[in-house]
Amino acid sequence: MTNINFISKRIVLYFHEQLIQIYGGTSGIRDENLLDSALAQPRLSHEGSYLHDSLFEMAAAYGEISKKELCEWLEENSDETD
Numbered sequence: 001m002t003n004i005n006f007i008s009k010r011i012v013l014y015f016h017e018q019l020i021q022i023y024g025g026t027s028g029i030r031d032e033n034l035l036d037s038a039l040a041q042p043r044l045s046h047e048g049s050y051l052h053d054s055l056f057e058m059a060a061a062y063g064e065i066s067k068k069e070l071c072e073w074l075e076e077n078s079d080e081t082d
Contacts, residue, residue, distance in 0.1 A: 004055070007062065009039055038062060 012035070020027055029035055042058035044051040052058045 006043055007039060
């Protein structure tokens with residue numbers, strides 16, 4: 001696989017702001033290091049080869065860390081007064 005156009009942080013932040021304007025919510029990033037880590041996952045390589053074997057696996061890598069972050073956020077913000 002060559003000439004892969006990875007998603008840039010600038011694009012992610014742009015779409016984030018657009019979604020906030022449309023649907024509401026709080027601007028900003030809770031953990032910028034986590035965002036950087038998520039964006040780096042598909043780019044990971046070893047000895048010149050990507051760790052993910054296909055574009056589908058690379059795309060899934062973006063979602064995997066986002067899913068983990070969402071679950072952690074939901075746990076931290078759940079109402080424990082049930």
